[in-house]
Each structure stands twice: as C-alpha cells, then as structure tokens.
Amino acid sequence: MNITLENLTKRFPARGRKAQGETTAVRDLSFQVPDGMLVGLLGPSGCGKSTTLNMICGLETPTSGKIFFGEEDVTSLAPELRGVGMVFQNYALYPHLTVMQNILFPLENLKGKDRPTRQEMRRRALETARLVQIEELLERRPRELSGGQQQRVAIARALVKMPRVLLLDEPLSNLDARLRLQTREEICKIQKKTGITTLFVTHDQEEAMSISDWIVVMKEGVLMQQGAPQQVYDDPQNLFVAKFLGTPPINVFEGLVKNGRLLLDGQEALSVPGAPDGDVWVGIRPEGFLPHPQGTVSCALDRVEVLGRDTSIVCAHPACQSGTVRAIIQSENQVDPAGKTVRFALRPEKVFLFHRETEERIRFDCTSQAGL
C-alpha cells in the first residue's frame, strides 16, 4: 500500500493566556512511501515527525493537505477505518491485561461482520505472537517482560488486525544500546516477512540508515530530503542533511570558491569546476581525507585514535567551524602519531559545497579531478 502525503500542514493553536500566534508543526509536507517498504522518518526532536505519524494514523487531523493510502483518500477517516497499526514510544501495553489479552484487544473491538469468532481471534493472536516470537510469554503481564519483549508485544498488537500500514513512533528509544541493535534487526525482519508498508519515526540517524529502505529527513516541519539511505548520505541537498547524517559527523569548514578552485583558509584545497565564485560552507566526510605527504589540506595533529578496523585522526584546521576535524582512514601506518602536522588530500566525491546563506548544495564536477 503506497502512502502519499500531499501538501500536508498541521498548525497547533497557541496555548495559555499569554501565548500568541500558533505553532506550525508540519509545513506543506509532500512525499510518497512506496508499497512494502520500511521507511525511516528522520529528524531532530521537535521537527514534526511524530505529528506527521499521528496524522497518518488519524490521531491528529491535518490543518490542510491530503493523505492517501493507495488511491483512497483517508484524510478525514477515523483511525480504526484506515487499517493502521501503531506502536507507541512507551508501547502503551495495558498493564492489567496479559500479553494474550493485549494482543486480542484490537480484535475484540471489531463489530458486526468484521468480528471473527473467539477461536479465530485466538488463532490469529497466536499466529502473530509466533511471528514476533513471544508465544511463550502469552500468559505474562507487561511488567514481567523486558523492554525488548514489551516492544514485540506492542508490534504483535499492532499487526494482529492485519493493518495496511504499520507505524512505529521512536521504536528503539526506550531500549539499551545492545538491545537496540538486536531489535532493529528484528523490526527489519518482521517487516520483510509481512511485507507491510512500515513507517517509523526516529531522531537517530544511524538507526534510520541501518534498516530503512527509504529515509525522509525533516527539519522544523519541512521536508529536507528523501531517498535511499546511501543516496541521501552520498548526495545531501543541503547543509542540514549533510550534518545530520553520518557518524562521526561531517566536518564543516568556511571556504571560498574562486575561479573554480576551493580555498580553505586562503590555501587551495581542491579544484571545483563548475562552482560559482563566492563564500561557501564546505562539508567533508571523515572518510574524505586521504593522508598524503603532498596533500593540499594541512592540519595540526591532535591525536590518533586506533579503533581496530580503521583509525580516527583528530586534528585542527583554522577554517573549521567546530575547531576539531575528525578523519577516518584505513590503517594507522600512514600517520605518525608523534608528528605535529598532518597533510591530507581530499576525495572530491566526499566534499560538498553549500551556499553560505541559503545552505543549499552547490554542485561541481567531481569526476574530472586531476587528483593526486
């Protein structure tokens, strides 16, 4: 089932006596979630992603705009008529009911001809429990379960009525780091097995990148970019997206483009054919640095962190916004930890230019690099 959002806007009225004006949580948001995909809705806290999710599931009514499931306009449909399953951030499992009763709950709400027989309900609940591997926990109560198990019960409860769309609000934020890794694979596996179009909200870019087929990046209620995770990472459309994706984060420098050449702190760093002259932000991914004795970028070496598989070099550059530059390189042999400076050559496909004011991407031809 495709999900299509068309110019979706949500404004909340001002609260309290002194508050004035209104808050726009989501502004003119349009995107399409392709059928059967696992989609990550990504953005910092307060960017309107949960509001978007709530509008898709029907808990919030959009101020304007439309929501389609396939060809059907569901904008003004009640949540239970949309065929959505929702997993809440704190799972919202009913504490006084057993796991089985929790999973049965949505089925028992059905009325009329949709209502299955008691036996059929149990069969479906069992089947769903088996899918998320909790069949041995059915008689327990939520408080007797671990965080990960509770989450799986919540997913089972959302899936039992065979929804067209599964929505998850910050599904991993309440789990500890180890469980988070395991659970995100679990979610990915369940989604692949059921093939249900799944949309999940997260502020953790790593989480979104690792399991999504498609990510949608939002900021302050506005769509920033969408695409396959690798594509968004490799080709950010603006500084925000570039900064938001990637661990360690991208290094941002103040730069100047002059006659098709990029200057960092007055030194020519890279030739950028096709880029217009002017002040720019320069984003360089940590893996965009190659240690090279004749490299164009010279940094004051701070320390070398050996991480095993690769090495992280922490150094300083006068043009760098945050003060420290972090480069990830393949092997520790190339840099002398005792050295004062380290010189890097840049990989042009890992260097992004952004307009200084609008922070929009400035493209240049990175294929015709002379290189080193």
Added chain:
Amino acid sequence: MDRNSKKAWLYLLPSLVLLGAFLIYPLIDVLIYSVEECYNFASQTYQGVGLYNYSYVLHDPYFLQAVENTFVLVVITVPCSTVLALLISTALSSIRPLRQLFQTIYFLPYVTNTLAVGLVFMVLFQRTEYTDGLVNLMLGWFEAGPIDFINGPHWAKMFVLCFYTIWVVLPFKILVLTSALASVSEEYYKAARVDGTSRTRIFFRITLPMISPMIVYLVITGFIGAFKAYSDAVALFGTDLNAAGMNTIVGYVYDMLYGDSGGYPSYASAAAIILFVIVLTITCVNLLVTRKRISD
C-alpha cells in the same frame, strides 16, 4: 542488642511513648472497662469480670437500632457515593473549558462545616407549621404528598441521612478520583483510539482497571468512615438520637458516656469494642476480596 539497634530504638522512643500513651493505653483501657461488671463511676469500683456488658449492649434495643441504622447507612452511602464520584470525576476530566471552576464547586462541601451543611439540609427538608420546605414544594410538582423528612417516618429520615452523608463525602472522593484519572497515561487512550475501541469499552477495560487501586482505597476508607458516622445524624436530628430512632453505633457510645442516660463507661466500652470488631472484619474482607480481584 547491638549498638545500631539501640540507636534505632532511641530514635523511635518519642513516637513510641506518644503512641503508647494516646493509642495503645486507651485501647487496653477500653478493653478492661468493657469486661468490668457493674462498674460504679463515682466510686470507681466494680464487682466482677465477665462478658455481662456485651450481653447487655447486644440486648439493648437502642443499640440494635443503632447497628441497623449504621449498616443501612454504610450499605447505601458507600456504593452510591463511590459510583457518583466516579461519574462526576470522569465527566470533569473529559471537559476542558471551565474544568477548574467545576472542580472548585464540587470541592466546596468539603471545606464547609458539617453542622452548617446540616442546617441547610434541615431548611430544605423540614416541615414546619409555616412551610413544607423546599423539597416538599418540589415533590408537590410531581403530585407527591408532603413528607416530613426530619420528624416523620423512619425511611424518610434514613433517606435524608444517606443523602446528606453522600453529599458530605463526595468532594473528597471526586478529588481523589480526578487526580487518579489524570495520572492514566494519554498513550493508552491513543492506542485504544487507533484500535477503534468504543467509549464504554475504554472506560470499563482501560480506565476502571487503571484507577482500581484508588477505588479500593476509597471504598475501604468509605466503609470505615460510614461506620463511624455520628455528627451527620446530630446535625440533622439533634442530640437525642435515640428518641428520633436515628442513632448510630458511635452515637450510642457517646450516649452511654455523656448522654442523658449516660455514666456507663462499661457499656460504652463494650459497644466501642463491638464496633471495632465489625470495622476490622469488614476491612479484612474488603482487602481479601480486592487483592484477589486485582491479582487475577
């Protein structure tokens, strides 16, 4: 005894002394009074030890009337007030505008003096030579005959007493239940909405179980409070409750001590012990039943 526990006892001493002097000693004293037969208040002497006082009290028609009144009061007011409070607090928490105002209004009776409220009830219900009272006036609209609620038939007086008791205990229960309802996480209701749960089902399957500990607390304290009712009856029917046939167990204890027929601390003590046993039994039964229900 090691040093630490000596220290602990030392710290506990002040409260133990106070508890001993004002709680445990009087309790034992009451027990002793209740088994001293033919106690003479003036000479402070007694003639024997036995259960005669209990036997006397249990055969006293006034006491039996008091027990009957108290039980009727308990059986009617506790369920009624709890259900009413539940309805009102549910309504209160589902409205947004003017909620604070309504909460204040519903809480007003709590800060009003019992006797003052009693006076108002008298005015509402009493028939005098000059007027039938506001309630009778309203009954007249429905072609119902005037009833003397204060000096009339027993059932009418019981009705006023129950009405009054419910009115007095309602504010506290509403306060407790409103805060209990507010503490139920919004997420449960959202989850229920996504699943298309009907309002009645949300109430009975989600809200009620979630606030059940508070309801249990209200029912138990309600039982205890209603068993100890006295001032409510006095406020409506004056101090001569035996004559009005509206005495309660606590009222009987008071009468035996200080009333016109008073001066019998032994009978009063026996009645007090009987009340204690009744309240203890009912509270235990209550706890057992609810604990079983909640753990199910």
